[in-house]
Amino acid sequence: MTSASEDTIASRISRILADRIVTGQLDPGTKLRQDHIAEEFGTSHVPVREAFRRLEAQGLAVSEPRRGVRVASFDLKEVREVAQMRAALEVLALRHAAPHLTAAILDQAEEATVAGDNSRDVRSWEEANRRFHTLILTPCGMPRLLAAISDLHAASARFLFASWRSEWEVRTDHDHRAILAFLRQGNIENAAPVLERHVQWIGQKPVRNASGTTRDAFAIVG
Amino acid sequence: MTSASEDTIASRISRILADRIVTGQLDPGTKLRQDHIAEEFGTSHVPVREAFRRLEAQGLAVSEPRRGVRVASFDLKEVREVAQMRAALEVLALRHAAPHLTAAILDQAEEATVAGDNSRDVRSWEEANRRFHTLILTPCGMPRLLAAISDLHAASARFLFASWRSEWEVRTDHDHRAILAFLRQGNIENAAPVLERHVQWIGQKPVRNASGTTRDAFAIVG
DNA sequence: GCCCTTGACGCTTTATCCAAAACCATGCCT
């Protein structure tokens, strides 16, 4: 378990780069130079190119033929787009997962919610939040749907990290608890709309730039 | 326009392979041997591997590390899954596209419907059907959503080609006309549910196998 | 002074080459 050597170098590179893009270590628009990356990982650039293709498919990078690959940029419009896609697909997944949800699963989801509330930084909050959504949706047993949702989660997380770079305030997640309460009653018809709104909620607040000016930051928080 | 040389060899290979998989020229489970394909296209295996990554992301191929790449298999469960994802996402796209739909676009969509009704084979019907959906959804201006829908269309088409291999009966597409009628009235609230049902409709009919036995074939027809 | 050419450089893209893992068939041993 120590190494990921059971899968290919390309997939390892793709995972690490995806993480860097999502967490904001790589800024939008940054050029990804294949032999620099290859050198960093101690490989040739062939697997790096394959990793690029995967990032491209995930919407984390854009490639212009013969001009190289760059970290995908995004704007408020795309944040909204991803949020709405997530809303549509997560509701679908929840409707199919609901019949298979057990008390044990819901308990785990509650633990994830608590972990989120107790998180001291964005990163651990995001991890807990993702665990919550994954837990209640996975039982739908629709692999393609889950894969699509997972990619959208990565995009959401990217927006989240991009806005809340420094400060982080603790909040308690009432939406998650409401969803859990409905699911415990087997009341999917009420749980679904809450999830739909929850995922689409986009926080917006003024953020002071280094230059002293303020701009509206935004973030998907669901 | 004669050559696709304006983009990379990898993308050309990926397009051609995708087409072969979708149209059923490549059966599910078929192993895709990289240097055979490389030889066929007169290239090396490097761009072929990149094409594999794209096919993988589209769900048309599955790759096991060190064991190669195979054409993805599918079953009725996945057909349903794709249909429901399409329903959810196409409805979302339509809601956003509706305000931007012009009479000219709707006329083109009607032409596509007529072309579909007049199609003599599955291939041209599929092309016309896809044109219809693309026309009424593209104005939503949500590129990521449209890309996702496009991949799902490819999957749908694959199921379609898999079932209707030989025979093909002409039908007139009442759903398309109903949707167009509602859209012409600007009545999106009625158009959306029709589209949602239309996309999820899965044809099912007995098909005689070569062995004389019959099985239930299925196909997404929307 | 401004625009276009031209050449050098870096990067992407593809080809050729190599090692290691997986597959297949044969034959040996039980």
Add this chain to the structure above:
DNA sequence: AGGCATGGTTTTGGATAAAGCGTCAAGGGC
């Protein structure tokens, strides 16, 4: 006769090398 070891063969995955396209800047023509 059947299962397991073992060799060769195929195939994947990666490294290295070479070729081609894009970019940028300096210099010359208008």
